[in-house]
Amino acid sequence: MPLDKRLAGRTFPPTRPHDVSRHEVRQFAAAIGETDPLHHDVEAARARGYPDLPAPVTFPIVVAFEAMGALLQHPDVGIQLRHVVHSAQRFDSARPVRAGDVLTATLTVEQVRTAAGTDLITTRSDIATVGGEHVCSAYATLAHRAP
Amino acid sequence: MNLPQWEQGAELPAQTYRVTRADLVAYAGVSGDHNPIHWSDRIATAVGLPGVMAHGMYTMALGARALTAWAGDPGRVRAYGVRFTRPVIVPDDDTGVDVVVRGVVGPAEAAGVRIELTVSCGGSSVLGRAGALVALDAQRASADG
Numbered sequence: 196m197p198l199d200k201r202l203a204g205r206t207f208p209p210t211r212p213h214d215v216s217r218h219e220v221r222q223f224a225a226a227i228g229e230t231d232p233l234h235h236d237v238e239a240a241r242a243r244g245y246p247d248l249p250a251p252v253t254f255p256i257v258v259a260f261e262a263m264g265a266l267l268q269h270p271d272v273g274i275q276l277r278h279v280v281h282s283a284q285r286f287d288s289a290r291p292v293r294a295g296d297v298l299t300a301t302l303t304v305e306q307v308r309t310a311a312g313t314d315l316i317t318t319r320s321d322i323a324t325v326g327g328e329h330v331c332s333a334y335a336t337l338a339h340r341a342p
Numbered sequence: 343m344n345l346p347q348w349e350q351g352a353e354l355p356a357q358t359y360r361v362t363r364a365d366l367v368a369y370a371g372v373s374g375d376h377n378p379i380h381w382s383d384r385i386a387t388a389v390g391l392p393g394v395m396a397h398g399m400y401t402m403a404l405g406a407r408a409l410t411a412w413a414g415d416p417g418r419v420r421a422y423g424v425r426f427t428r429p430v431i432v433p434d435d436d437t438g439v440d441v442v443v444r445g446v447v448g449p450a451e452a453a454g455v456r457i458e459l460t461v462s463c464g465g466s467s468v469l470g471r472a473g474a475l476v477a478l479d480a481q482r483a484s485a486d487g
Contacts, residue, residue, distance in 0.1 A: 219372070222371075222372045227369065227407060233416070243415070249416055249417065250416075251406060252409065252419045253402055257372070257373055257374060261374070276377060277389070280426075284402060288419065288422075291417050
């Protein structure tokens with residue numbers, strides 16, 4: 196069944212606050228092979244002007260992914276992850292995420308269209324601190340082919 | 343930032359990154375993306391893939407590593423976008439595969455310079471329309487927000 200086009204324009208509630216820890220920043224950096232001490236050593240980060248460990252550029256996907264998962268599981272959407280392909284991604288960043296940030300993602304469905312039996316869902320997840328500071332907008336296009 | 347390299351049309355030094363199955367398992371853990379096509383040959387082949395594929399976001403992260411290496415600081419990468427056009431298939435061996443990231447400097451804008459990326463594996467491009475906006479020195483995001 197194709198997705199309801201009325202999803203377009205809808206904004207979902209913010210995700211549960213995500214506490215970004217130093218351990219998490221280090222683990223994310225290690226997983227992508229990023230060995231720059233900036234992401235591992237607090238003193239190195241401070242020496243380069245950061246108050247704490249900055250996360251690598253694509254780290255906000257971790258928080259955006261929580262919002263996307265909630266979208267897929269929402270009763271009005273009901274898409275299974277295994278039928279979804281990530282077709283495009285973009286980040287507009289005000290600053291790097293850093294250890295100590297407590298972040299939520301608020302997802303808006305920007306567009307829903309169908310091409311050759313595939314639903315293409317364009318989402319924007321606005322990532323902000325619980326204090327209201329905008330950190331990043333993550334735009335994802337998800338392709339869904341109903342089984 | 344090493345300014346001379348940021349002239350329009352300049353080629354940035356290619357970066358080569360090795361990807362193994364162990365990297366994908368680590369990335370699944372830290373990213374929260376536990377889709378089994380990124381670690382199980384059984385499930386990857388059942389959905390028609392030739393084998394386990396890297397997370398698209400893993401490949402995108404390697405592009406970001408190159409951008410960060412060129413720019414000297416993650417805070418300079420103000421915008422970064424890609425399309426996922428071809429899977430990076432990662433064999434279950436000790437060697438893995440190499441992903442090569444190349445960059446060409448595009449036009450300067452008020453907020454920085456455009457970088458066009460070419461990300462390839464085994465000689466084939468794996469990301470489409472990959473590009474970034476990298477801020478120059480005076481435009482770096484304030485580290486303390």
